[in-house]
Amino acid sequence: MVGQIKEVSPLLRTQSRIDVNKIESWILWQVSKEDWIRIKRGLEKTGVKFVIASGLLVSPEQPWLTMNLLMMLLALIFMSFFVYVGGVSMYYAQNDLTTFVEIAHAYTFVLAFWVLLSVHFVFKLPVLHELLQVVDADIFEYKNNCCKENEEKFKKQNRFYHLLFQTVLNAAILAAVLLLGFLAPAMIKLFEDENRRKVKEINYDFPVPLWFPFRTDNLFGFCFAYSLLMIEILLVAIYLAAAIPFLVYAAFEVNTQYRILKNSILNLEPRALEKYNCVCRVAESQIEMLRQDSFFEYCVQECIKENILHHIEILK
Numbered sequence: 504m505v506g507q508i509k510e511v512s513p514l515l516r517t518q519s520r521i522d523v524n525k526i527e528s529w530i531l532w533q534v535s536k537e538d539w540i541r542i543k544r545g546l547e548k549t550g551v552k553f554v555i556a557s558g559l560l561v562s563p564e565q566p567w568l569t570m571n572l573l574m575m576l577l578a579l580i581f582m583s584f585f586v587y588v589g590g591v592s593m594y595y596a597q598n599d600l601t602t603f604v605e606i607a608h609a610y611t612f613v614l615a616f617w618v619l620l621s622v623h624f625v626f627k628l629p630v631l632h633e634l635l636q637v638v639d640a641d642i643f644e645y646k647n648n649c650c651k652e653n654e655e656k657f658k659k660q661n662r663f664y665h666l667l668f669q670t671v672l673n674a675a676i677l678a679a680v681l682l683l684g685f686l687a688p689a690m691i692k693l694f695e696d697e698n699r700r701k702v703k704e705i706n707y708d709f710p711v712p713l714w715f716p717f718r719t720d721n722l723f724g725f726c727f728a729y730s731l732l733m734i735e736i737l738l739v740a741i742y743l744a745a746a747i748p749f750l751v752y753a754a755f756e757v758n759t760q761y762r763i764l765k766n767s768i769l770n771l772e773p774r775a776l777e778k779y780n781c782v783c784r785v786a787e788s789q790i791e792m793l794r795q796d797s798f799f800e801y802c803v804q805e806c807i808k809e810n811i812l813h814h815i816e817i818l819k
Contacts, residue, residue, distance in 0.1 A: 534632060539563055545635030549752045550666060552673075553745035559623065560631060575624065578742075581735050582617040589613060592714040595704045602702060602712055609711040616739055634753070642760050643813040645767060647774040647806075653766045661759040669748040680740050683710045684733050710736065760817045768810055775802040 534542065539562075546554060554560045555567055558574035589610035596602040623631075645654075687710050700707050706719045709732055718724045767774065779802045 534563055538632065538636065541639045542632055542635045545637070545639035548638050549635075549749065550662065551669070551745070551749045551752055553741060554749060557741045557745040559742070559745050559749075560635075561628065577734075578620060578738055581731070581738055582613060582620070584731070585613045585735050586610075586617055588713055588715060591716075592705060592712070595702050595714050596712075599701045602705065602707075605712055612739065613735065616742060620742065638756070642756075643809075643816045645774075645809060645813075647767075647777050649773045649777050650763075650767050650770050654763050657759050657762045657766070661755050665748070665752050665755050668751055672747060673744050676740050676744050680736060684736055757817060760813070764810060764813050764817065767806075767813070771803065771806055771810075774806045775799060778802040778805060 542560070546560065555562050555571065558571040558578070561571045561575070562568055589606060592606045593603060593610060596606055688708060691708065705712050705714050706725070706728070708725070709729060711732065713728075713732070715728045717728070719728045779799050
């Protein structure tokens, strides 16, 4: 019996190693070194900022890995806390329509981010890895040189408009944070009518009127609650500044690829002629003479095949 156990134990150890490897492969930030290099290159090509800083893309390298894990933990704790606080606040404000609508707007925003981030980290992070590797490798590379100039022009336009959008968006988010976090509470304190404070359980001096599970009518309680709320606002701002430019980049990239595809279709015959000239030298002015040539027809078919493959890659 002991001998049998000794014989089986190496198999058990091997099986356990396989199981551990399987478990490790499901860890969301567990990517190979080669894949991570490609992912980083893809991220650099997009020009999108804050993606690693926000933890939307979890780096396997230190100190980013520790920071990303802390960011994810903070986001989970704070957003879960405000999902609870917002729900209780709406319950208390159910008979005050103005306060209820204010809280509901903020609550919808936080709840939506809480759901979206949960879905992202559980299901979508591997998709983001794949997408960035595609960006690194380029969606499709044509084997012709005659359309390269227009392709580069379209890509430069994409980069310019995306950078412009990202700059404007970041400025708008910063302005919104300053307005919501500092200017709005100051204006409320200066000009708000005391009659509006109808729900005694809710503190109206915050950027968003809210109930908290501790006293906020003293200096320490107010500062603590205000700090929690500002951290939540900053978390949402960071995720907005990281996620929205990436989604817009993807939309711009698809549009750019369709423009490249359209340009290549419009230049079908020059592309076919370039392939044809690898065997026989013919001037572009002589294309009319080649329309019945079987080899030129084959070159045209190969170019059309490239367009079909390009379109398939865009759809993917």
